Amino acid sequence: MTKKVGMVSVGLTQFQRRAKETGKELAYYSAKMALDEAGITRKDVDGVIIGSAPDAFDGVHQKHEYLTDGSGGFNLPTMRGYVGGGTGVFSPIQGWYSIASGVNDVVLVTTEEKMSSVQPSSQAAFLTIFDNMIERPLGPNLVWIFALEMRRYMEKHGIPKEHIASVSVKNKGNAIDHPSAMLGKKWTLDEVLNSELLADPVRLLDISPVADGAVSFVMMSEEKIKEFGISKDDVAWVDGVGWNVDTTMWTNRDLYYPKYVEKAAKQAYNMAGMKDHSPEALRKWLTFAEPYDPFNYKELHHLEGLQLFGKGKAPKAAFEGVTARDGDFPVTPSGGLLGVGNPIAAAAGMKSAELYLQLTGKAGKRQIDGRDMERGVAQAWGDLMQVGTVLVMKGGRIE
Amino acid sequence: MILNKRNQHKLPTTSVKGDFPVTYHYTAGIAGEKFFLALKDKKLLANTCDSCKFSYLPPKMFCEDCFDELDDGTYKEVDGTAELFSYSEVFYDHRGDKLEKPLLLGLFKLNGSSTIFMHNLLVSEPKIGMKVKVVWSEHRVGSIFDLKGFE
Numbered sequence: 001m002t003k004k005v006g007m008v009s010v011g012l013t014q015f016q017r018r019a020k021e022t023g024k025e026l027a028y029y030s031a032k033m034a035l036d037e038a039g040i041t042r043k044d045v046d047g048v049i050i051g052s053a054p055d056a057f058d059g060v061h062q063k064h065e066y067l068t069d070g071s072g073g074f075n076l077p078t079m080r081g082y083v084g085g086g087t088g089v090f091s092p093i094q095g096w097y098s099i100a101s102g103v104n105d106v107v108l109v110t111t112e113e114k115m116s117s118v119q120p121s122s123q124a125a126f127l128t129i130f131d132n133m134i135e136r137p138l139g140p141n142l143v144w145i146f147a148l149e150m151r152r153y154m155e156k157h158g159i160p161k162e163h164i165a166s167v168s169v170k171n172k173g174n175a176i177d178h179p180s181a182m183l184g185k186k187w188t189l190d191e192v193l194n195s196e197l198l199a200d201p202v203r204l205l206d207i208s209p210v211a212d213g214a215v216s217f218v219m220m221s222e223e224k225i226k227e228f229g230i231s232k233d234d235v236a237w238v239d240g241v242g243w244n245v246d247t248t249m250w251t252n253r254d255l256y257y258p259k260y261v262e263k264a265a266k267q268a269y270n271m272a273g274m275k276d277h278s279p280e281a282l283r284k285w286l287t288f289a290e291p292y293d294p295f296n297y298k299e300l301h302h303l304e305g306l307q308l309f310g311k312g313k314a315p316k317a318a319f320e321g322v323t324a325r326d327g328d329f330p331v332t333p334s335g336g337l338l339g340v341g342n343p344i345a346a347a348a349g350m351k352s353a354e355l356y357l358q359l360t361g362k363a364g365k366r367q368i369d370g371r372d373m374e375r376g377v378a379q380a381w382g383d384l385m386q387v388g389t390v391l392v393m394k395g396g397r398i399e
Numbered sequence: 400m401i402l403n404k405r406n407q408h409k410l411p412t413t414s415v416k417g418d419f420p421v422t423y424h425y426t427a428g429i430a431g432e433k434f435f436l437a438l439k440d441k442k443l444l445a446n447t448c449d450s451c452k453f454s455y456l457p458p459k460m461f462c463e464d465c466f467d468e469l470d471d472g473t474y475k476e477v478d479g480t481a482e483l484f485s486y487s488e489v490f491y492d493h494r495g496d497k498l499e500k501p502l503l504l505g506l507f508k509l510n511g512s513s514t515i516f517m518h519n520l521l522v523s524e525p526k527i528g529m530k531v532k533v534v535w536s537e538h539r540v541g542s543i544f545d546l547k548g549f550e
């Protein structure tokens with residue numbers, strides 16, 4: 001029998017192009033904010049989780065060791081998890097299992113990335129995630145390979161670019177209301193469609209910006225939440241978790257559909273007791289979703305992997321406003337990576353944080369209104385495009 | 400035991416040269432920038448946590464134990480005197496090349512700080528516990544080599 005686990009606070013730094021702070025100082029800001037929000041101190045913490053993507057970004061090897069002090073891990077059981085871009089959703093999953101297993105009761109989780117250090121660009125570091133002799137000599141970067149995936153997705157379902165571009169308009173617009181955002185702005189569809197072509201069909205405004213930033217959470221067992229006298233209104237319970245890795249040969253998948261996200265999502269839904277995986281049932285069961293959106297088409301791709309829309313059905317729904325913050329099924333009310341920014345591990349950390357903030361009614365101007373905030377799902381994607389991580393949380397008063 | 404039956408083949412090896420094609424622009428950070436800029440003026444800065452009285456040199460933006468933020472008022476200059484905590488004479492560099500001249504490396508406990516600091520040791524007969532003092536470089540730019548070492 002696993003213990004019931006709740007998230008009781010979050011902390012976020014500003015996301016920015018180049019932070020004056022070191023990575024550990026960024027981690028400290030978000031970790032300290034999460035502790036202060038929870039009304040506890042580091043002395044109350046009995047376990048620390050650090051999530052950060054490639055060491056090559058910060059330019060510090062064994063980054064978890066470097067980040068330990070800022071993440072509050074000094075003299076505590078501390079562990080780093082790392083699944084590339086999937087890390088920011090995986091870290092609260094690690095927080096969950098370290099408590100659910102009974103090993104810890106109060107866990108401080110921090111996700112961090114300082115991408116401004118790496119020169120000439122983060123893509124130079126990404127080059128080394130490909131096979132050294134087969135793919136790397138061709139010089140692929142993530143924009144190139146996502147262009148291949150995006151085209152495959154568009155071709156398979158006959159998706160017009162307008163439908164995909166509408167996700168950039170929505171998310172960058174939603175980010176205007178996020179206090180950590182770097183790129184909140186109301187763009188027009190035409191501006192997105194006519195932005196600079198980078199790797200056909202990918203254009204500049206289809207992509208999220210690299211950033212520096214950190215996001216932290218405090219997670220506790222139900223007994224500790226009672227012991228600290230924390231109100232259920234300030235809690236979001238972990239309802240289901242899932243993660244899955246597809247084949248290492250990223251080219252050996254039909255890129256139009258993320259099977260690994262489907263597997264991770266079904267694992268999480270089943271754990272939460274939700275056996276009906278039809279889009280209609282899931283969209284009723286969940287109030288909103290925060291799928292990973294480093295590129296606009298990825299949000300749609302992931303919504304289909306999460307079973308929230310049928311294959312090829314998400315783009316039209318997004319274009320028609322179904323996924324707007326005030327739509328039938330709000331998606332990425334935070335503003336996402338496209339609008340808030342993409343400090344890899346912290347970016348998906350921000351998505352996990354949005355679940356907490358929306359479910360506890362603390363999302364300020366971003367708050368989804370006009371409905372009961374029962375349940376949300378956050379999802380991230382990473383490694384060499386083959387890992388899916390999924391977190392379902394529910395409101396503090398939902399049994 | 401399987402280990403004894405399935406021996407690993409030792410095959411002739413061919414390798415291909417590669418590299419990690421990145422460089423870095425590091426930021427010294429909130430506390431680091433104060434420390435390095437002060438070095439230009441021959442000042443060694445430490446800062447002290449009000450709660451636990453632990454002094455950091457180089458200074459930190461936060462106390463890793465109490466988790467208090469250490470603000471501007473916590474910084475003060477130390478006098479550069481120190482005690483030798485440990486040392487070694489080193490002969491090879493990180494590439495595996497023999498150094499032209501062996502190097503003396505020391506760990507120093509600076510008076511006014513609770514932490515230990517690594518730098519070059521500039522004495523001929525080192526002894527743990529000996530009193531040493533910082534030696535400044537003529538030309539200082541705000542780097543760790545604004546200190547020549549300790550003698």
Ligand SMILES: [Zn+2]
Nearest residue numbers: 448451462465
């Ligand atoms: Zn202290």
